[in-house]
Amino acid sequence: xxxxxxxxxxxxxxxxxxxxxxxxxxxxxxxxxxxxxxxxxxxxxxxxxxxxxxxxxxxxxxxxxxxxxxxxxxxxxxxxxxxxxxxxxxxxxxxxxxxxxxxxxxxxxxxxxxxxxxxxxxxxxxxxxxxxxxxxxxxxxxxxxxxxxxxxxxxxxxxxxxxxxxxxxxxxxxxxxxxxxxxxxxxxxxxxxxxxxxxxxxxxxxxx
Numbered sequence: 360x361x362x363x364x365x366x367x368x369x370x371x372x373x374x375x376x377x378x379x380x381x382x383x384x385x386x387x388x389x390x391x392x393x394x395x396x397x398x399x400x401x402x403x404x405x406x407x408x409x410x411x412x413x414x415x416x417x418x419x420x421x422x423x424x425x426x427x428x429x430x431x432x433x434x435x436x437x438x439x440x441x442x443x444x445x446x447x448x449x450x451x452x453x454x455x456x457x458x459x460x461x462x463x464x465x466x467x468x469x470x471x472x473x474x475x476x477x478x479x480x481x482x483x484x485x486x487x488x489x490x491x492x493x494x495x496x497x498x499x500x501x502x503x504x505x506x507x508x509x510x511x512x513x514x515x516x517x518x519x520x521x522x523x524x525x526x527x528x529x530x531x532x533x534x535x536x537x538x539x540x541x542x543x544x545x546x547x548x549x550x551x552x553x554x555x556x557x558x559x560x561x562x563x564x565x566x567x
Contacts, residue, residue, distance in 0.1 A: 366552060371436030376444075380431060394427075395420055398448045405475040406452050419455055423448035457522045494557055509542035516539055 366491045371377065379390035427444050434443050502511055516526050523541060527534040552558075 371434050374436060374440050375430060376440035377434065379397070379456060380428065391428075394444060395424060398423060398445060402448055402452050403533050405436065405449065406456070416452070419446060419452040422455075423451050426451065431564075457525060491561060497555050498548065498552065501548050505547050505551055506544050510540055510547070513537060513540045514544045514548070 376390065376394070379386050380394075381387070382390075398420045399416055402419060406416070425442075425449055430447070434440060477521055506514065514528065517523065523537050524534055526532070527537045530537075
């Protein structure tokens with residue numbers, strides 16, 4: 360089904376998808392099945408290779424449909440309804456795959472003092488390797504010397520790829536508190552790296 364793009368909340372209320380999804384049971388059920396198949400095709404195609412695959416797109420779609428039906432009043436009509444719905448489903452899918460990907464990771468590993476990071480990419484010249492090692496060594500030094508214990512733990516975990524929501528779940532902490540912890544730590548590290556003449560882009564290469 361194709362529908363014109365609407366640009367304001369008033370037109371969102373008259374969107375054909377919205378009207379069908381809040382309509383009579385038969386009409387609503389038909390629209391839900393059509394939307395389910397649309398989301399299933401989209402998620403299966405776009406997320407099959409993320410985190411090594413191996414997740415149930417069907418389960419994510421079912422949860423996304425519940426979320427979408429409970430959030431119809433949040434659709435403002437600034438994009439196609441199907442685009443909005445796919446965004447909701449994709450976010451839920453990524454969150455679920457992250458959770459499963461890291462569920463067996465021990466959070467204690469990131470609380471170890473003096474934990475180190477790998478310098479990526481073996482296909483580099485000797486001089487590039489030395490530069491990268493120096494940058495990573497500087498980063499490790501800043502982490503140990505300028506951050507609090509909680510900040511060190513949060514930064515180590517995020518540098519190794521753990522999403523903030525996973526850290527919060529594993530530690531029983533408030534997600535917003537973890538976000539602030541990471542933000543404050545990164546601000547300190549950025550200042551220290553800039554003082555050492557290392558830009559954020561240069562450092563990102565070391566972990567590429």
